[in-house]
Amino acid sequence: MAEEQLVTFSLASEEFGIDIMKVQEIIRIPPITRVPKAPVYVEGVINLRGNVIPVVNLRARFGMPLDEETDLSRIVVLQVNGKVLGVRVDGVTEVLRLRSESIEPPPPVALGMDSQFIRGVGKIGERLLILLNLDQLMGGDGVHGQTA
Amino acid sequence: MVKDNNKNLGIDIEEFLEFYLLDSQEQVDKLGAGLLQLERDGDNIALINELFRSVHSLKGASGTMGYVPIVELTHSAEDLLDKVRQGKIVVTNEIIDILLAVTDKVKAMLAQVQQHIEISEEYLHLTEQMKTLAETGALAERTLRPKSNGLDRPTKQQVKFNLTLVERKIIDDAIISGRAIYQIEAVFATNTLMKAVRAVMVMQRLEPLGRVVKVHPSIEELEADKANKFTLLFVTNELPDELRTDILEVSEIYDVDVANYFLSDMSLANQHEAVDEHKPSPPQGQDVSGRNINTQAGQDSGQDGNNNNQVHTIRVDTVRMDNLINLVGEMVITRTRLVKIGEDLRTQHQSDSLVASLNETNVYLGRLMSDLQESVMRLRMVPVGSVFSRYPRLVRDFCRKTGKKIELEIKGEETELDKTVIEMIGDPLTHIIRNSVDHGIESPEERVTAGKSNHGTITLNAYHEGNHIAITVSDDGKGLDIDKIRRKALEKGLIGAREELSERDIANLIFLPGFSTADKVTDISGRGVGMDVVKKALTNLGGIIDIKTNRNEGTSFIIRLPLTLAIIQALLVEISEEIYAVPLSSVIETLLVRKADIKTVGALPMVQLRGKTLPLISLKQKFDLPEGDKIRDEVYVVVVGLGDKAIGLIVDELQGQQEIVIKSLGEYLTGLPGIAGATILGDGKVTLILDIGSLIQDVLIARK
Numbered sequence: 001m002a003e004e005q006l007v008t009f010s011l012a013s014e015e016f017g018i019d020i021m022k023v024q025e026i027i028r029i030p031p032i033t034r035v036p037k038a039p040v041y042v043e044g045v046i047n048l049r050g051n052v053i054p055v056v057n058l059r060a061r062f063g064m065p066l067d068e069e070t071d072l073s074r075i076v077v078l079q080v081n082g083k084v085l086g087v088r089v090d091g092v093t094e095v096l097r098l099r100s101e102s103i104e105p106p107p108p109v110a111l112g113m114d115s116q117f118i119r120g121v122g123k124i125g126e127r128l129l130i131l132l133n134l135d136q137l138m139g140g141d142g143v144h145g146q147t148a
Numbered sequence: 149m150v151k152d153n154n155k156n157l158g159i160d161i162e163e164f165l166e167f168y169l170l171d172s173q174e175q176v177d178k179l180g181a182g183l184l185q186l187e188r189d190g191d192n193i194a195l196i197n198e199l200f201r202s203v204h205s206l207k208g209a210s211g212t213m214g215y216v217p218i219v220e221l222t223h224s225a226e227d228l229l230d231k232v233r234q235g236k237i238v239v240t241n242e243i244i245d246i247l248l249a250v251t252d253k254v255k256a257m258l259a260q261v262q263q264h265i266e267i268s269e270e271y272l273h274l275t276e277q278m279k280t281l282a283e284t285g286a287l288a289e290r291t292l293r294p295k296s297n298g299l300d301r302p303t304k305q306q307v308k309f310n311l312t313l314v315e316r317k318i319i320d321d322a323i324i325s326g327r328a329i330y331q332i333e334a335v336f337a338t339n340t341l342m343k344a345v346r347a348v349m350v351m352q353r354l355e356p357l358g359r360v361v362k363v364h365p366s367i368e369e370l371e372a373d374k375a376n377k378f379t380l381l382f383v384t385n386e387l388p389d390e391l392r393t394d395i396l397e398v399s400e401i402y403d404v405d406v407a408n409y410f411l412s413d414m415s416l417a418n419q420h421e422a423v424d425e426h427k428p429s430p431p432q433g434q435d436v437s438g439r440n441i442n443t444q445a446g447q448d449s450g451q452d453g454n455n456n457n458q459v460h461t462i463r464v465d466t467v468r469m470d471n472l473i474n475l476v477g478e479m480v481i482t483r484t485r486l487v488k489i490g491e492d493l494r495t496q497h498q499s500d501s502l503v504a505s506l507n508e509t510n511v512y513l514g515r516l517m518s519d520l521q522e523s524v525m526r527l528r529m530v531p532v533g534s535v536f537s538r539y540p541r542l543v544r545d546f547c548r549k550t551g552k553k554i555e556l557e558i559k560g561e562e563t564e565l566d567k568t569v570i571e572m573i574g575d576p577l578t579h580i581i582r583n584s585v586d587h588g589i590e591s592p593e594e595r596v597t598a599g600k601s602n603h604g605t606i607t608l609n610a611y612h613e614g615n616h617i618a619i620t621v622s623d624d625g626k627g628l629d630i631d632k633i634r635r636k637a638l639e640k641g642l643i644g645a646r647e648e649l650s651e652r653d654i655a656n657l658i659f660l661p662g663f664s665t666a667d668k669v670t671d672i673s674g675r676g677v678g679m680d681v682v683k684k685a686l687t688n689l690g691g692i693i694d695i696k697t698n699r700n701e702g703t704s705f706i707i708r709l710p711l712t713l714a715i716i717q718a719l720l721v722e723i724s725e726e727i728y729a730v731p732l733s734s735v736i737e738t739l740l741v742r743k744a745d746i747k748t749v750g751a752l753p754m755v756q757l758r759g760k761t762l763p764l765i766s767l768k769q770k771f772d773l774p775e776g777d778k779i780r781d782e783v784y785v786v787v788v789g790l791g792d793k794a795i796g797l798i799v800d801e802l803q804g805q806q807e808i809v810i811k812s813l814g815e816y817l818t819g820l821p822g823i824a825g826a827t828i829l830g831d832g833k834v835t836l837i838l839d840i841g842s843l844i845q846d847v848l849i850a851r852k
Contacts (some may be wrong), residue, residue: 033834034726035813036771037820045813045826045834050474050481052811052826083815123479138816 001101006122009076009089010130012064016089017098017122017129024077024084026092027068037114042138043088055086056137062117080134087137098122103131165261168213169465174259175202177537178554179251182243190239194326194385199247200229206254217267218257224275226249228282237282239761246277248541309362309381318361322383327358330388331409334395335377337402344371347378349398358384381409392727434453466567469527477809477828480517484830486510532569532610532619533561538574539581539608546585553592553603554585560610569709572689573619578680580621580705581606581678588625588703598700600624613708622704628697630654655695659683687841690716690733716810718827718837720803721786724773727835728799729808729827734840736787736794738802743781752847755785755796762787763847764796770822770843788840795847797838810837821846 006017009027032044032055041060045052055075057065072091075083106118116136122129152259159840182199187680188191203226210218225247231237257267311319321745322329336343341342344367351360362381370378384391388406395404487766497503503659536558566571589595589604596602607622630651637657649657658679686693691709710733717732739757746764753764764785768775785796808827813820813836824839 033826033835033836035817035820035823036773037822038817042817045836047481047828047832047834050478050811050828052813052828054814054816085814085816119542119712 004098004100004103006098006129006131007076007092007094008094008096009091009092010075011058011062012067015093015127015129016058017096017131018076018078018134020095022078022080022134024079027075027077027086029073029075029088035046045088048084048086051084053077053084053086054138057088059088059090061087061137074111078134078137080137083138085138096124098124098129154490165213167463168209168256169262172206172209173255175206176251176255176258178202179206180248180541182470183247183251183536186239187241187544193233196229196239197231197449200226201231203229213261215257215267217263217269217271218254220275221250221253221257221271224278224282228278231282243281246274250274302806307689309364309379311362311381315361315381318359318383319381327383327385328388329409330382330384330391331407332380332391332395333377333405333407334380334401334771335403335405336375337400338376340400343375343378344368346398346400350395350401351380353394353398354380354382354384354391355384357394357722358382364699382610393774410539464527473524473528476517476521480521481828481830481832483510483513483517485726485832487514503820528567529564531561531566532563532565532570532617533558535570535574535577536561536608536610539577542581543576543585543606546582552585552589553590554589555605556581557605557607558609559607563612563617565610565709569689572685573707573709576685576707577608577619577621579679579682580707581608581609584621584623584625584703584705588623588627590626593841594626599625616708616710619707619709620704622702622705627699627701627703628655628658628695630697630699633657651697652695655697658695660694690731717805718808719786720835721784721797721799721803722801722803723767723771723799724775726773727803727829727833728767729806729835729837730786730797731824731837732790732805734788736789739787739796740782741784741785741796743783746783757787757796762794762796763848764798765843766798767838768798768821770846788844793844795844797843808835 005020007020007023008015008017009082010016027048028045034044035042035054038044038054041056043055043057043060045054057066058064067090070090073088074092075086075088076087076092102123103120104117104123105120107121117133119131119133123129179199179202182195182202186195186199189195194329203222207219207222210222221415228237228243228247232239232243237243253269253271254268257271260267287812309315319329332701332801336346340346342361347367347370351363354360358378360382364379365375369375378515382391392404392406395401487507487510488502488772490510493500493503494507499825517670519720539558540556543554546552547554581702584606589606590598595604605624607620609622611618612618634643634649634654634657637654637660638645642657642660643649659682683693686707686709689709691707693708694706695703696706697703718729719732719735719738720729721728722728724812746755748754749761753766754761755764756762762785767773784799784802786802787796789795806829808829810825811827812818813823813826822839822843824837824842826834829835
């Protein structure tokens with residue numbers, strides 16, 4: 001019965017899903033200011049209507065090869081634990097509903113990326129959707145590994 | 149639906165609670181300050197009335213909210229004050245003490261209310277004490293006489309003013325609000341020609357001080373040159389002597405006599421009292437006049453409609469205000485984009501009149517925006533007096549405890565500072581004042597031996613100084629013991645034996661952590677924590693502190709704070725195609741340095757500047773930024789300093805100076821080395837603000 005509503009986006013050849021309640025808005029890529037000495041996956045900071053928010057490059061965060069910005073590139077502005085941050089994705093695909101039965105726990109051997117970010121895998125017919133755990137996106141061991 | 153209603157009700161109570169707390173805390177503060185004044189001026193009926201009003205409204209509000217302990221406590225205090233007000237008992241130190249204890253207790257109770265916990269503060273001993281005082285005190289003789297204000301002599305014969313109903317009402321209101329009513333008789337010099345003109349001049353002089361109710365004889369009659377004197381009926385808060393001196397400054401006024409004026413019957417006033425018992429009744433009969441009316445201007449809470457300088461205020465949540473400031477900032481940025489569009493359109497469609505009018509509108513919008521921005525920023529400014537007002541109590545309590553005699557003088561309390569700064573300077577200031585009180589001012593005996601008056605004075609002053617606000621705490625005590633500080637610092641290894649330090653340098657050593665010269669630890673100060681905490685707190689606010697001290701003449705602490713934390717002047721510099729902002733307050737100068745002049749000493753680049761070596765930091769290296777293609781033999785160096793330390797920052801370009809609004813980088817990106825925060829420039833792009841303090845520290849560590 002239970003159902004989840006997700007925003008899905010693409011990153012390289014994978015498709016990911018984020019709980020829609022955590023998505024504040026989706027914007028085109030504005031000028032990004034680099035922040036020296038910040039963790040590598042922090043692309044910089046942007047001006048979101050007068051507030052300065054950090055932007056995480058998800059490709060860098062998940063250890064994928066970096067790619068050029070395209071017309072489809074977007075920043076998904078998230079609210080995680082009351083804090084606002086943006087994540088850069090290759091493109092936002094759709095908003096969909098997923099029944100909880102079709103969500104499986106993350107496979108023991110992760111899909112070529114750190115399993116701490118994966119909450120589960122959703123199946124829609126043949127499509128596989130990686131559901132993200134956003135709590136670890138900023139901070140966690142990643143930050144210390146980079147700044148130490 | 150029902151559920152929703154309940155929820156709404158809950159929110160409403162919460163809102164009421166907030167309002168109640170704010171209002172009550174204000175009343176408590178008012179009480180505290182008023183009691184201290186009453187201690188010095190026990191016969192000030194206006195003041196007593198005001199205190200009574202405060203207690204009364206505290207009681208009323210607490211009753212509405214159902215906080216019984218506060219009601220009972222304030223009820224007893226009200227009873228006690230009522231006795232004082234009626235002149236049945238005299239103000240003694242005991243009464244002041246107990247009432248101060250009550251304000252503290254109420255404060256503690258309000259804190260409990262705020263935390264949503266049951267009021268558990270013990271208060272019965274206070275109500276008991278107050279009851280006893282109210283009863284026994286009634287037997288006390290009236291020892292405190294009014295200060296001599298020229299009114300002790302028998303009142304002159306009262307002039308019969310024929311008051312209209314309106315005028316009578318003014319007098320009644322004055323009695324209720326505790327203002328003084330004087331009959332002022334001015335005698336013209338002999339052969340005064342234009343008497344009416346002189347009379348009008350006198351009235352003009354009095355206008356700012358109070359209200360002229362009636363003139364006798366009337367101006368018309370004076371014009372007819374019949375009288376050699378005239379009499380005014382005047383309602384005021386001022387002292388008679390001051391009025392007299394003021395009036396005498398008008399030429400051709402030979403003599404002035406200020407006397408109390410009594411209405412032949414007070415029935416009207418009493419009637420008012422019956423109608424509205426919130427307003428305190430004046431003491432009966434002639435007693436009203438025997439007292440010294442000495443409310444300071446502005447202290448009068450303006451309950452009477454005659455008082456024109458009423459302050460209209462509303463309370464606004466700071467979050468809403470910050471939101472407003474953010475939005476205005478956004479609008480400014482959006483306007484710059486509009487201007488850009490307007491300019492682009494002009495190049496494309498030069499002849500179109502619509503484009504011209506768009507650009508005109510843009511210019512006008514720009515003016516409006518900068519006005520709006522300034523007004524919004526002013527909303528955050530709060531007079532520093534709100535912090536200062538807590539110190540008289542501090543000093544008084546200390547004096548009572550130690551027997552020292554100290555007068556706290558407060559100046560410049562109307563000077564405005566950013567609310568955030570105001571909130572944060574309280575504790576550092578407390579530390580400094582405690583220090584002055586404990587170590588600065590000597591005991592009365594010591595003072596007399598040193599040939600000073602037995603009263604010590606601490607002056608607290610605030611004033612504008614360029615782009616900064618200066619706050620000084622000066623005492624006329626014994627001054628810092630420079631030799632002792634030097635010895636202590638040597639002992640603790642804080643300075644080397646051969647280090648040559650000026651007196652000022654040595655005095656500033658007390659800001660080092662763990663430094664205290666106090667021989668004995670008192671509960672007021674002397675644990676060696678404090679001054680370093682003070683310095684740290686002020687540095688966090690972007691302020692600096694300095695000491696001036698003279699043996700036996702006293703010590704001054706001078707604090708300089710930025711006007712606001714939100715907006716600073718900054719120098720914009722370019723490094724590897726990114727723009728960074730350097731707070732202008734720390735910029736000393738900018739230089740163009742030839743690369744050949746940069747020498748490397750122990751892996752650190754240095755340059756000779758007027759005979760001194762200046763360590764340099766390449767921000768490109770520091771921040772791991774890409775080296776540009778541009779190879780030049782000259783580089784720009786921004787010399788920045790904090791205190792007496794200076795370093796040079798190597799940058800690519802200087803971009804000019806601009807006002808910037810400081811924003812935080814958010815919780816995710818705190819503690820980055822060399823970055824203090826961010827700001828948004830006119831084009832909407834985020835720019836990072838350099839943290840000069842941490843950059844300097846890095847260099848100093850690297851040198852060791």
